[in-house]
Amino acid sequence: MAWLFLIIGGLFEIGFTISLKYAENFTKLYPSISFVICITLSFLFLNRAINQGIPIGTAYAVWTGIGAAGTAIAGMLLFKEPAFFWRVFFLLMLIGSIIGLKFVSPE
Secondary structure: OHHHHHHHHHHHHHHHHHHHHHHOOOOOHHHHHHHHHHHHHHHHHHHHHHHOOOOHHHHHHHHHHHHHHHHHHHHHHHOOOOOOHHHHHHHHHHHHHHHHHHHHOOO
16 A cells, blocks of 8 residues: 555656646646645655655655656656657656566565
8 A cells, every 4th residue: 555655646746746837936826726735745645655664765766756757758748848769768767667666675
């Protein structure tokens, strides 16, 4: 269950970074509210995962990795950021590293 909480927290991290982009320096109300909700839930789920036994270093690496990879992918899809070969290649390596951490981490 701890890994599920960690994944959910990482997804909310993607949510708060995307909300931050749409909030335009917190001048837009609804994206700003979305940012506050997503960042709060992201940290709560990260905290829950850590308290259920995932080592802090592993949890933080996976949480930020999900956020970084997801935000980069969302940037390519939503904001037309470049999706050239090497960028996608290294994003896939990051995702592979996140999966690898899951398999080598103690339960």
